[in-house]
Amino acid sequence: MMSQTTHCVPLLYSLFTALDLRNVKTCRSLRFVVGLIVLSLLCLGTSFASATGAEFRAGTARAVITPPTGLWMAGYSSRTKPAEGKLHDLYVKALAVEHRTGSRLVFVTSDLIGFPRSMSVEVAERVEKATGLPRSHLMLTASHTHCGPVLTDNLMDAYDLPPEQVPLLQKYRTELTDKLVQLVQDALADLKPATLWQGKATARFAVNRRQNSEKGFILGSNPAGPVDHDVPVLEVRDEAGKTKALVFGYACHNTTLQFFQWCGDYAGFAQHYLEERHPGVAAMFWSGCGGDANPLPRSTVELCMKYGKELADAVDAARDAGMKPVQGGFAAAYTTIPLPYGRIPDRETWAADTLSKNFSVRSRAKRYLAILESGGTIPESYPHYPIQVWKLGDDILWIALGGEVVVDYALRLKRELGSGKTVWVTAYANDVMAYIPSERVLKEGGYEGDTSMIAYGLPSKWAEGIEDRVVSTVHKLIGVVDKASGKRD
């Protein structure tokens, strides 16, 4: 509302200048003056609506999802035992926002490794049935903490699980799904007049991890490599101006810790610090395109807390620097596209791989060999790669991509779309089926471009052209939301 008033100032100045009688000499001048009066009144009217919180309503909800001790932890296939306790609780949180036109969006964050498609499909369908919220208006995201639970149907061939873990993990997933459906309903039930604000700051602990070595690209440290250090912030304030939610992103693997305690990692600490500093606030973290970035150095709780504090400080710095009001309606678009695989191994290769000493190689080969031996065929593409675009007010384009997206996507999309717009690129959204390398990373190979497909259980690396397939679909969806918001306005 402040900047709306600011925008009105030049208009009012023009009005008073035009009202100078020396200028009123012709009918044309009079028409101009009348036009300015009407425009100014409209401007003041909009400011009044915003000042009373009439443009938006917002609601939040949360649920604790800390698994019991004894469940297997996600993220590292090298783990040999289950969780032994917790450093702090894990949460799912939801923010529902509604524009005065009735359009609603619900954004969900979670201290989890990443939702498999089967889970987000079930949650979205049940939410739509219970609330009428369309699929495109629900964004399900994960922080990618590696100190959360294994979610079945995700990272299919990563974990050499003891058999007794399977029913425990299935039970946890069923309960988590129920909690997510309820969470969205709770956030929608909490809708109250609100204002929305956007800002940005910087945090510098993300380091590109693709180190070029004699063995090719390895997981190491590449301080000169590309990173995205932006910390975008969405603040929700209630009618009295009190902060209700702080939604913020960062493009870096949430992998400071590799131990056996439930923990949200640096993102968990950042949310914790913000909620401690601002009592009653829902602090909600989303992961950006940090598929090829790590918090470095790492591996101690002290460093994890330090990065969490740095991120929380960045969010507060964005607020201190002055937040810009979000104004205008919402529009949302969601689609899935097939992403083709590269060359798929033949039967002999799968048969040989079933004898591998590596659990993931063996496990994946057994599944694909079984498909071939039962007369089936191996799919040539991943059929449902999800891409979502939200237009939040007049200025914010919020893009959500599935998978572990590398930084090149965020840098490219901000470059291509960022002129006069705020562009947020959330990854690990709606489905985490694999890494999503850029064309550069696919060509270079290494973990993000190639070998990570094994633990994810996909049959080969992606085919060339992946980057343009994803980016061109983002552009198409932006056309859809632009058209939708243009119609509404």
Ligand SMILES: [Zn+2]
């Ligand atoms: Zn990862």
